[in-house]
Amino acid sequence: MDKFQSRYTRFGLMSIFIGSIALVFVISRCSTSFFDYSLRKFEFSFPESELPRSVYTSGEQNRVVDSRDVSQQQILFIRSSNTSSQRKPKKLSRRKMVEQGLGKARASILEAASNRDATLFNIDLPNPQVYRNPSALYRSYLEMEKRFKVYVYEEGERPLAHDGPCKSVYAVEGRFITEMEKRKTKFRTYDPDQAHVYFLPFSVTWLVRYLYEGNHDAKPLRTFASDYIRLISINHPFWNRTSGADHFMLACHDWGPLTSKANKDLFNKSIRVLCNANSSEGFNPTKDVTLPEVSLHGGEVHPQLRFSKTLMASPRPHLAFFAGGVHGPVRPILLKHWKQRDPDMPVFEYLPKHLNYYDFMRSSKFCFCPSGYEVASPRVTEAIFSECIPVILSVNFVLPFSDVLRWDTFSVQVDVSEIPRLKEILMSISDEKYEWLKRNLRYVRRHFELNDPPKRFDAFHMTLHSIWLRRLNLKLT
């Protein structure tokens, strides 16, 4: 009976899935966007004529000269007097090749999205049901591995740029910068003409540490970001070419969004890769990317959250658990209704000292993840790592990798207005459904892990993939 049922469900899911592929395929014929967002067409296009053409190659190595030394007339002169020179067509064709490569990648992903056989046997993504469109994701990932190149600006002094925290709740910020800069990652290019995207490698966490004066004024951070963009837009032609649309910044610190307000194009055009992805504060999932907040105290995942047989077999006597400070719009409601109310659902304000936070996570079926001051919380990844189904209690939070993952296959989202009914809602989830969510949760874990060095499909690569998707949706010719 069970087998029949699960097969039946699988068949149902499969047909929905195939149906959606067909739909995506039909829609994608007239647009270039992918995955879920293809339904809300988002395509930035920059007709050649609108782009300020910048032609400041200085003779030698395709390096740009500092335009402070070059007046507008000189630029025009260089353009008109050197149209027949050998170097210029070479450079233009390199940019063209970048765009052509992206065109091929788009075509290949569209083809994969319409090919249902592609999902059947896939060693790399063995559990297709957790993805919105597994075959499109897989092809897109392979195309990314084959082509994607990031140029990292060299401007800026350490530690504010080229460095970041690797050992705190904001560790993902430092780890990403480190991967891009220190390791010989194949995704980095030193030739800006071969790049698909340009990275602004400053760390908002370090800006807060070194520039913030403790007076609730984020101005020094904004000044830094705005100066940084001025510097790179003067020194190089790339920012002005697209008003920053093929550039990205990355921040896990809560003040990432505030810092990005320094420059209106950074805020409204660039790809902002942020933990604090609050859609009512300008986070725009069609161009911005949510970064998972992964807490690495001491640089590692807490030993109790590492994958192990004991974790897998851990008994789960508690229905649901929460402990944490009461701040932000949601937690007071949760605490008001559930703080120490029900023995099945341990809900604390601060956990009493003699109790162990991770023991509770490992012994609960569900873990409440209410947003606090900010929408993001490291609890979400902690819950994933401890195999405790996250119960997302948040408004306007764009979940990490929701461009490719189906969060409803491994988490529960409850509307804040339903908080009084939480127990009822969780009790109504059948054992089969719970086991299914948990299997999926165990499976998606690898997408949220930060490895040193990174592994395929881990948090570093999934983040890079989300950036790659945003770039695919940007057509530059």
Ligand SMILES: *[C@@H]1O[C@H](CO)[C@@H](O)[C@H](O)[C@H]1NC(C)=O
């Ligand atoms: C880009 O635009 C800014 C402001 O419009 C200007 O100051 C800067 O010189 C431009 N950069 C280049 C390389 O032309």
Ligand SMILES: *[C@@H]1O[C@H](CO)[C@@H](O)[C@H](O)[C@H]1NC(C)=O
């Ligand atoms: C972004 O664009 C909106 C609408 O055009 C505008 O109101 C807002 O001020 C812009 N944001 C910034 C930070 O400039």
Ligand SMILES: *[C@@H]1O[C@H](CO)[C@@H](O)[C@H](O)[C@H]1NC(C)=O
């Ligand atoms: C998200 O942004 C809105 C608008 O600024 C704000 O009212 C809300 O509190 C934010 N959510 C969180 C959890 O910070």
Ligand SMILES: CC(=O)N[C@H]1CO[C@H](CO)[C@@H](O)[C@@H]1O
């Ligand atoms: C103004 C300018 O930069 N002119 C250059 C055009 O290209 C030739 C070589 O092809 C250079 O020698 C000129 O300096």
